[in-house]
Amino acid sequence: MKNVTTNPRQQAFLALRAIQRGAFADEVVDRTLREGQLDDRDRRLFTELVYGATRRQRTLDAVIDQLASKPSDRQPEDLRLLLHLGLYQLRYLSQIPASAAVNTTVDLAKQNGFSGLSGFVNGVLRQYTRLSAGETDPLQLPTDPVARIGIKHSFPDWIVQVYLDQLSSDETEQLCAWFNQPPHIDLRVNPIKTSLETVEAALQAAGISVTRLPHLPQGLRLLTPPGSVQALPGFAEGWWMVQDASAQLVAHLVDPQPDEVVIDACAAPGGKTLHLAELMHDRGTVWACDRTPSRLKKLAQNRDRLGFQSIQIYTGDSRTQPQFQAIADRVLVDAPCSGLGTLHRHADARWRQTPESVEQLATLQTELLTAAADWVKPGGVLVYATCTLHPAENEAVIQTFLAQHESEWQLEPPAPTHPAAAFATPSGWVKVWSHQHDMDGFFMVRLKKH
Template sequence: MREGASLEARRLASLALGRVEDEGAYLHLALRGLLRQHATTARAAARATALAAGVLRWKTRLDWALQRVSAWPLTAVDTPVRQVLRVAAYEIGFTSTPPPIAVDLAVRLTRRLHPEASGFVNAVLRALVRASRDGMPAPAGGPVDERLAITYGHPRWLVRRWLDRFGLATTEAILRANNEPSPPTVRVNLMRTTPASLQRRWAAEGIPSAAGALVSFAVEIHLPGRSLEQLPGYDEGLFSPQSEASMLPALVVGSVAGETAADLCSAPGGKATQIAEMAEDQAHVLAFDRHAGRLGLVRRNARRLGLRSLRFAVADARRPPLGAGSLDAVLLDAPCTDLGTVRRRPDVRWRRRPEDVEEMARLQRQLLDAAAGLIRPGGRLVYSVCSFEREETTEHLAYVAERHGMQAVPVEAMAAWRGPRGTGADREGMTLLPHEVRTDGFFVVRFEPLRRV
């Protein structure tokens, strides 16, 4: 990367991190806005994205290590300087960037953003380099939840919650997995091509890929920094960007050819279009979302994929405009804390608060109440969230059984699924934990009406 582009990547990363911290912005939206404002190379944009995401993964450890070598409290340092320090610290401790280069770029960037602080930045980072000869420092003692939170860059309340539920070994495995890269994946449109054919086409154009780890029609892309929407075949509707975990709900819904199914919270459309594809466009698929703009994403994706079986309506899933018992299948991919996605979206771990879990669980029960009333006799309701917190997942099972007379059933008939089958065959739904799979933490369950004897 050219010297100017290298400095620009670090400037964009620092600015985006400042917006996340000061304005509560989402990282991907902060970066998108900055990249629109500042013309830069694709390589510099990719580097800025990687640096900002890395800082958010390891923020507590970076701050702990920086504070040990700084004469000033890090919280008293101006936001732009604090972000420059974090970016450089991340490079020093967690990337292959030679430390002298990381320090030099940080000092030069500080001269642009906050000139009077350049000497301070230089002194702190040189001290950090000396302290990091054996890796980024981390606490060796103290309360276990605090030590793990600092070492693995997670909020302490979340670490404590997982320790109480899973114990030390599993919690540490989850924390470690949340900081490992997860390759982006796409769902191949089997109505138009096959995974093997698409991979051959990409290989011919120098784009490395691999079969998905869990789902037979998923493909991993091994080309960091490349936008999936720019890959050959996207405009032709040959694939859709989607995490493997989020491909599970439509699989659990099963075949809907000739049936009427609804996705009650459909934007941006990955699951609704997958249901239509699995039915070879021979179903009636209703896609709802409460936001017209987001529902437009579903429309555009359906058009790109060549699907004609979807119908769209703006609606709040708590009050869907459908008659009782009018559907064969309902998918409720509910709003949730997103705590299963922190591997892909590191800012989520810092956006959430302990009270969010119960708040989301209450909303989910309202949505389940509405969804359960739409099922015909013999139909099914599939509920999913990108979280594995009990309040948002297994604790809903007894509620649905008691209030709506529906039971969780085994989901064994998933021919496309090639991941672990143990949790998928029980009556507690399928829970995916981040350290067990190379995708999001996730939960999906299929409810059917209780059979009377």
């Protein structure tokens, strides 16, 4: 085997151990790739192993429960992670020969203090290999529909239930399967600096296949793995920034006009703030508010890269900013949320959220919406958006707000020609279901002040 610093499987094991102890998966992967000595092929394998084993841990635990004499939650934690690595390769990475997956995992067990249990690791993995050569899946699923989907696609039962409350069983499975795929990379072209056609041609000349995003006049999707995004044509020149198709709909729903005052109440890391400035032709004022200075730093960097003068950054909690009272033509509340529409982008997110955290978020969302509503002038517009698919954070927040302010606010559905109209519901709000539209899951609604 390779030595510790250049062995992608050993690095993946160390990363999984750090995640198990509370570190964020994205931060661990980024740090390892930045500080490690892996070549390109091993970087891809390391990333796939860490994100895949993290995402699929419930399914992998269920396999261990069925094959081992002791269930997964009674195995030593590091041994459980080693089994996850081996089983993930056997179950999901068809390009890796079964013998290689088994042998490298047994070697990892010996390297990491489990020499006495290397025979057990070998036995579990070889038993899985034998069973998988048959006609039936080695993983036996329960009959209960929630547990069956949860184990098959590796989601907590409570999230599966949230989806099942809104979708059929088949569609819930499609949605869960979609969230287990690698995320798309979408770009939003900056029309102040260049054109969609120019960026399209430059990327294709660099060997990157792209396609235009339907309904989005500035949107391109990369069809070729790009490697380093910063190395793509036009990055340094501020021609574009990375932003998912669903997120691009939000600023269009706000529909800011040149010379207006617009406030983004939860602005960091800034993709929607910058889009608002683009749509205003960089004329007027966009206040970018957030309480996290470190995340606003990224916004400032992108503002400077894209060359905007209209964006003013304000650090503070948007629930307590009376100086903005009734000064804004339009306000965006892109609220902190559980992220149940973007679970494919953060491998550990499904394990971090709980029903209790959703309750706390819904309270925060209501407070932010209520406070930001006071910033809007009469006749102005307020847009509320999240990247979750949980009704408690979406429809319920809006219904409560409108019930409490019915004399002052009314819901304004997107016009038939609007980019968001294709995703509008009969109730008037916009909801993007990922498995239906091949975009991040999103909710957004436009409110008009009397």
